[in-house]
Amino acid sequence: MEIFGSTFDDSVFSEPRERVCESLSSYNAKLCEPEWFCESTALNTDDSLEKQKVFKFRGDLALRQGNYQRALDAYSSCLQWIADNNLTIRRDVLEGMARCYTRLGQREQALELAELLNKDAANTCHLTSLLLLKVSIYQHFGSVGSQMSCLQQLCSLLPFNPWHWFSLGQTYLKLLDNDPNTVASEAVNGEAEENQEGAVELTEDRVWLRACICFIRTRLLLRILRQQQSSFVLQRGEKALQITQEVLQRLNPKETTIQALIEVMSGDLIPEKMREDYQDGESLSSVCLQSFRERWWNRVLLTGVLQTDGPPVKP
Structure with a gap:
């Protein structure tokens, strides 16, 4: 009778194969001078890919240098x-053009390109880049x-x-420094298709509560x-944490309010859900203002914190 694990495969005792090292063909790396794409001779080629690279690099450099018209051209x-199949570079170039239009004060052209990118958004990365672009435009x-x-x-x-x-x-914090009537009017009249919240919702006490949240x-x-x-990642986080603490001291919510908000806002902070594997975001179809209000704002309002607390009196 054989004991489990007492037998071995014959291949364990076979002689190792001799590896034959085949000679590899020599490879000569292409050497490029700094900003080689700025030279007039860089376009002396019939290769469409090379021309694409030249114009793309020129645009990126001009954008970084703040020459937005040159970058746009x-x-x-x-x-x-x-x-046609290079969607990644196309999206990158269109985003660069939108940022140029923004800096040149051409709002409609920038939003048109943002809408074009929105139609082709197919994953979380696309939508994240698009939303960040729109934030910068607005x-x-x-x-x-x-x-907002x-x-x-x-x-x-x-x-x-x-x-x-x-x-x-920080956006809500800036609103608190403005006139409440101006805040409500500006938020509602900003972009009807983007902002679906009524003026009544953006009273000063609600802006204060949302900043606290x-x-x-x-x-x-x-x-x-x-x-x-x-x-440096930790340093950046510590600095932001310090600013956050200072802002909360300025907002000055009651301890009962803080505990109520912590209970609501920490409900989904479960280690298993926060793993990198699960951080691919919501499905694209569910990312809307309604889901955001239901997920956080409305749950906070049910705690009744506005009836027991409110913004500190301005001097």
């Missing part, structure tokens, strides 16, 4: 050389309501990202993620 030239032109709605969608798409919550909280959520996430961070 380079990106526009690049588009005609991009292959922020540049002062469309507070639309900026995009940030809310980002928080729904990536609920465990503290930076989106931090940005949303965002910064408490930010603090919860930063404290959890701090255990996994190091170096």
Whole structure:
């Protein structure tokens, strides 16, 4: 009778095969001078891929240098050389053009390109890039309501990202420094298709509560993620955590309010759900303002914190 595990495969005792090292063909790496694509001779080629690279690099460099018209011209030239199946480069170029239009003060053209990118958004990465682009456009032109709605969608798409919550909280904080009547009017009239919240909802006490919610959520996430961070990432998180603490001291919610908000905003902060494998965001069809309000705002309002607390009296 054989004991389990006492037998071995004959291959264990066979002689190892001799490896034959085949000679590899020599490879000569292409050497490029810094900013080689800026040379006039860089376009002396019939290769469409090379021309695409030249115009793309020229656009990226001009955008980084703040020469937005030159960058826009380079990106526009690049588009005609991009292959139909190269969707990644096409999206990158269109986003660059939208940012150029924004800096040049051409709002409608920037939003048209954003809408074009929206039609082709097929995954979480696409939608994240698109929403960040729209945030920058609306922020540049002062469309507070639309900026808030995009940030809310980002928080729904990536609920465990503290930076989106931090940005949303800072937006509400800025609203508190403005006249409440102006806030309500500006938020409602910003972009009707983007912002579906009524003026009654954006009273000063509700803006104050939403700022508290965002910064408490930010603090919860930063404290959890701090255990996994190091170096400059940890330093950035610690700085944001310090700012968050200072803002909460300024907002000055009661301790009972803080506990109620923590209970609601930490309900989904389960280690298993926060693993990287599960952080691919919500499905694209579910990312909307309605789902955001139902998931957080409405649950907070059910706690009745507005009846027991409110914004501190301004001096």
